[in-house]
Amino acid sequence: MKVTTSGFLDTGDIMIIPVFEGSNKAPNNATTNLSRSASISVKSAFASDSFTGKAEESLSVWTKNCQVIIIGMGKKDDLTTKKSRDTGAKCFASLSKNHGTKIVVRYTSGWKINNMIAFTEGMILRDYVFDKYQKKEEDDKGPWSLIGQTAERYESAFRSAIENVYSVATGVHLARDLGNEPANKLYPEEFGRRALEWAKDKSNVEVEVWDYNRLKKEGMYGLIEVGKGSIHKPCMVFFRLNPNFDIEAEVPCIVGKGITFDSGGISIKGSAGMDEMKLDMHGSATVFGLFQALYATGYTGRVNGITCMAENMPSAEAYRPGDVINTYSGKTIEVLNTDAEGRNVLADGLWKAGELNPSYIIDLATLTGSVVVALGHEATGLFSNNKLLSQKIQNVGDEVDEISWPLPLLPAFEKQMTSSKIADLRNQGKGRWGGASQAAGFLKQFVQEREGKSQIPWAHLDIAGTAGIWGGETNVTVSHGATGVQVRALHLLITQG
Numbered sequence: 001m002k003v004t005t006s007g008f009l010d011t012g013d014i015m016i017i018p019v020f021e022g023s024n025k026a027p028n029n030a031t032t033n034l035s036r037s038a039s040i041s042v043k044s045a046f047a048s049d050s051f052t053g054k055a056e057e058s059l060s061v062w063t064k065n066c067q068v069i070i071i072g073m074g075k076k077d078d079l080t081t082k083k084s085r086d087t088g089a090k091c092f093a094s095l096s097k098n099h100g101t102k103i104v105v106r107y108t109s110g111w112k113i114n115n116m117i118a119f120t121e122g123m124i125l126r127d128y129v130f131d132k133y134q135k136k137e138e139d140d141k142g143p144w145s146l147i148g149q150t151a152e153r154y155e156s157a158f159r160s161a162i163e164n165v166y167s168v169a170t171g172v173h174l175a176r177d178l179g180n181e182p183a184n185k186l187y188p189e190e191f192g193r194r195a196l197e198w199a200k201d202k203s204n205v206e207v208e209v210w211d212y213n214r215l216k217k218e219g220m221y222g223l224i225e226v227g228k229g230s231i232h233k234p235c236m237v238f239f240r241l242n243p244n245f246d247i248e249a250e251v252p253c254i255v256g257k258g259i260t261f262d263s264g265g266i267s268i269k270g271s272a273g274m275d276e277m278k279l280d281m282h283g284s285a286t287v288f289g290l291f292q293a294l295y296a297t298g299y300t301g302r303v304n305g306i307t308c309m310a311e312n313m314p315s316a317e318a319y320r321p322g323d324v325i326n327t328y329s330g331k332t333i334e335v336l337n338t339d340a341e342g343r344n345v346l347a348d349g350l351w352k353a354g355e356l357n358p359s360y361i362i363d364l365a366t367l368t369g370s371v372v373v374a375l376g377h378e379a380t381g382l383f384s385n386n387k388l389l390s391q392k393i394q395n396v397g398d399e400v401d402e403i404s405w406p407l408p409l410l411p412a413f414e415k416q417m418t419s420s421k422i423a424d425l426r427n428q429g430k431g432r433w434g435g436a437s438q439a440a441g442f443l444k445q446f447v448q449e450r451e452g453k454s455q456i457p458w459a460h461l462d463i464a465g466t467a468g469i470w471g472g473e474t475n476v477t478v479s480h481g482a483t484g485v486q487v488r489a490l491h492l493l494i495t496q497g
């Protein structure tokens with residue numbers, strides 16, 4: 001989608017006029033440049049009883065060259081950025097290209113700038129389909145274009161905000177593309193290849209891939225053991241933005257779980273819904289998408305990313321329950337369930353992150369079914385050893401509507417995970433209760449301390465419930481599949497300093 005801003009000039013093929021409750025006449029500028037007859041129709045629509053401006057209301061007015069859609073936003077003082085974003089997304093989803101692809105949105109009286117930005121953002125985010133494996137329609141009408149129209153005094157601020165939103169959305173859409181790719185097309189080495197390709201023509205970006213041999217040399221058996229059962233061998237991918245900037249400084253390191261398919265391995269899953277496990281690399285997709293978003297918005301700070309890529313398959317070469325893993329940290333893990341694989345690969349990723357002089361570490365993982373039991377699809381589970389970091393993640397999540405909800409990291413869970421009789425850790429808790437907290441308690445063992453002092457500030461985001469939409473879930477910025485969750489929140493966290 002091409003997005004621009006202007007004053008109330010063009011009328012477009014489709015003109016959207018979102019207005020507030022109590023609008024019984026057309027706001028100033030609503031009908032500017034419409035033909036006389038179109039203008040009369042639109043004005044009568046506003047005056048009619050069938051439109052009052054309540055939320056969820058919409059009215060289409062057909063004029064000769066332009067479909068005018070009036071949308072109710074409810075009471076002006078009740079409007080939030082979330083409501084604006086969601087309404088923009090839903091409105092976009094309802095449009096048809098039959099009448100042309102040029103959309104104009106008119107933000108007339110009463111619109112505050114943050115709400116205009118969010119409404120436009122909703123439209124941009126929703127403009128996404130994953131159709132690369134489908135036959136193209138014969139009468140493809142080409143991409144949408146969108147013009148956001150405002151009063152002159154808002155225009156320059158609105159334009160630069162929309163440029164930023166658009167750039168961030170390229171990262172969200174990339175994360176969705178990666179998440180939606182089936183596991184036979186996107187496996188660990190292919191993810192690495194795409195990352196290298198992405199970095200190739202960007203001078204302030206570096207990508208490095210550690211292949212199977214390198215992982216062996218480094219002793220990263222957390223990643224190796226999980227991935228060795230597949231013909232597609234595991235790898236670790238490093239993302240570096242502005243690698244030469246301020247090299248002494250502590251900078252954020254973002255780590256992603258990248259299981260390109262999680263069959264469960266020898267502890268194999270049931271077949272119902274197993275196809276969804278192609279999305280088990282969404283943590284890594286978010287990391288890649290975040291780097292794209294940071295790059296596209298021109299962020300000048302240094303940031304590190306690590307993704308732990310493996311395919312969890314059963315085979316004669318697969319790891320087994322009962323095996324002991326020698327992780328990169330030197331700590332050993334007793335495998336009780338090969339389906340608790342995400343924590344094994346993250347053990348190596350988190351320990352490595354601790355070597356990169358991080359200001360903080362955030363990991364993203366579709367880690368547990370338990371977090372979905374706890375929070376449904378409404379929020380990402382947030383675990384942290386640091387109150388300030390946790391609060392910041394909650395704040396940015398609230399702001400962009402990618403909610404993170406704090407869950408406890410209690411000593412009792414750590415104790416369960418460190419009570420193996422034959423190794424330092426066990427990869428499964430002692431019962432099914434508190435499974436998401438058990439997993440977090442396990443991960444915490446792989447967060448390094450700073451010079452023997454306190455642990456590096458760290459947060460773990462369990463995105464198992466928020467990474468994908470397979471039914472009628474509530475994230476209206478996506479219609480189906482991968483959501484690209486946490487790209488926008490982490491982009492805001494990092495760029496706001």
Ligand code: BES
Nearest residue numbers: 280337339340341366367368369370464
């Ligand atoms: N990838 C799954 C978790 C998951 C479940 C993600 C549903 C998305 C939707 C993870 O690897 C897993 O299998 N976790 C197990 C852990 C258990 C064996 C200790 C789980 O949560 O059941």
Ligand code: MN
Nearest residue numbers: 262339340341
């Ligand atoms: Mn699993």
Ligand code: ZN
Nearest residue numbers: 259262280342
């Ligand atoms: Zn998994």
